[in-house]
Amino acid sequence: MFKKTYIILFLVLTATSVLAQVQQRANATFELKGTVRGKEDFTPISGVQVSTDKGSYATTNALGEFKIKAGIGDLLIFESTEFETVRHRITSDEDISVQVEDYTSNSKSTLQGSRSGPNYTSYLDSAEHYKKIDIEKSIDFVAQSISALGNNPNKTALAKSLRSLGEIYMYHKQYDLAITNFKDAQKAQKNTKTSLGLAEAYIKTGEFEKANEVLQPLLKIRKMVPYQRIQLYEELGDSHKGFGETSKALEFYQEGLKIAQKNQVSPKVTDLNSKIADTYAMANREIEAEGYFNNSLKLSKQETPARAIQENEKVADFYNRSNRYGDEIQLRKKSLNELRQLPKKAVAKNKGLVDADSITSQRINYKIANAYIAQEKLDEAIPYLEKSIVEADSEDDLIVQKDATRKLSEVFEFKGDFAKAYNTYQNYVALVDTLYIRKEQEIARAARLNREIAIKQNRISSLEQERELSQSKYSLALTEQQLFEENNKRQKWIIYSLLLGMLLFALAAFFYYRSNRQQKLANNLLALKSLRSQMNPHFIFNALNSVNNYIAKSDERNANRFLSDFSVLMRTVLENSEEDFIPLAKELELLELYVKLEHSRFPDKFDYEVNIEKDIDINSFDIPPMLLQPYIENAIWHGLRYKEEKGFLKINVAQLTNELLQIEILDNGIGRKKSAALKTENQKKQKSKGMGNIRKRIAILNDMYKNKVAVSISDLQEDKTGTKVILKLKKD
Known part of the structure; x- marks a missing residue:
């Protein structure tokens, strides 16, 4: 009897141990390596978007290789415009090889001949690598990829290079140049991915009508990879939201959300919940907005910490607009704690002109202080303003430092501490002067960068024009002279535009300064007259x-x-x-x-x-x-x-x-x-x-x-x- 009991107990403990090990292994994440090739001739397929249902992303390189963070049991999704979407369930941490049927080096989507050999692909890979860190190098590599195609290029390859150039300009917020290159890519070969990029650029510039014109024909396409279908509905929602048609925007966002949930594209599920909430808030439907914001908050916690902080701040802004300052403060404090836990990255400072969209500790502290001020809790607001000023100073964020210093001066003045208010206001004036100098320097740097980008863009345009010239009946010498004059005029136009812009900015600053001085003088004269009129009686x-x-x-x-x-x-x-x-x-x-x-x-x-x-x-x-x-x-x-x-x-x-x-x-x-x-x-x-x-x-x-x-x-x-x-x- 006792022997049977011991045997049963032993078996239970063993099973529990094995299950625990399996569960622990299933929850662990690791770096999974793999390749994507054509099944018939093992041709490497580059540019394939590889993602997991948990939100990790990667793209295959020129050899069809990829690396991605994943865990056992995750679903891998392979998406490309070249083949139907492929899904694979991960069962081990061993390298995987995905083989795509009906994909060969002779297929219409494959880059043909020596014109699109290894050099072309490596140039595009290099351009993608430098996209976020050096715009000039990135553009140079795109130019080299176009040069490698020769005078009679493959249309697919040319469209891909021009689309890459458009994506580079999009990342660096040069939307006009992005639109130009997306259009050129469309002329070379129409492509869904290019159309989506062009529509996004139009949305960024506020040209919602043009974005809608680009997106509407895509609705008729039956075969489209899920990720692109989600992006299509998202951008349609963005364009209608830009028109102020919130009901239409909600319909498209909801359609995109259904597809994202069905295909387990987690990041897009979070993004669309957030956008739906924002649209409801825009329509003053706060109950629905809060429901979707709660969803986006929960979902963002399952993604990267940075994404969770971003969503926290977005919802906190919603609370602020709804005058729910207590909820706003609580959420922003949570963002501060999560921000401190993030590993510090080496971010290149932009000489005091930090991006206004960036989420930083000093900005969050400043917003918390404003929320306290809105509740007339001045004593609670002061430490957050002071901390914001110190952090902004250490991060060289002059904009936040200036705003927080002025707000602190106003708080001291309201409390009746005029000495501190005066001293703080003097600091604010000094910061304004420094920021003005930095702005001038930034304008000069932007002018130089725009000139350099224009030169590189002109080089790419010249490559396109040279290929057209080789196929035309016109004289090469005459056409080169026209190109030179056109480029010269474009550069002069850019320079004159920048000089005019700087002149207008200087005039505006001068008139603003003079107006302030005249107003101050008028106020002083009025005050003197009033005091004299009191002295006489x-x-x-x-x-x-x-x-x-x-x-x-x-x-x-x-x-x-x-x-x-x-x-x-x-x-x-x-x-x-x-x-x-x-x-x-x-x-x-x-x-x-x-x-x-x-x-x-x-x-x-x-x-x-x-x-x-x-x-x-x-x-x-x-x-x-x-x-x-x-x-x-x-x-x-x-x-x-x-x-x-x-x-x-x-x-x-x-x-x-x-x-x-x-x-x-x-x-x-x-x-x-x-x-x-x-x-x-x-x-x-x-x-x-x-x-x-x-x-x-x-x-x-x-x-x-x-x-x-x-x-x-x-x-x-x-x-x-x-x-x-x-x-x-x-x-x-």
């Missing part, structure tokens, strides 16, 4: 108090005399009220008249003296009207008036240098500290308002005229009695 009110004092004492003679002098003073004040600056001599006359009036009111409280150095050319200095009067008024009313014994007011005018004048207002009154203790609440408010206006006027004047006026106020004596006001005035 304040001064008149205080002067009328003096008249009222005489009337209260029934001193008619002194009241009349005071009113006479006061009318002269008021006429002068009103005459000067519309001026930004008046001669210093006028201001001093006005001050002496004002002090005389106040002395006549308080003869027992103070005496005064006005000293002007003999060598001073006071007519060469200008001063804002009513700038000194409030300081003298403060000296009399708040310093000397409360002094028990008779005080003294002294006004000294001295020239420090040819360009700098100093005006001192000295009083031996009770001092600022004691005066503040004696004031009523109303008096405190009145002083604060009067002196506040003076400070604002000085700040605006210094901003407009580069520190024209400087004022310092201090105690005259060490015991805090008396007050000394020093005003320094620069010559214009």
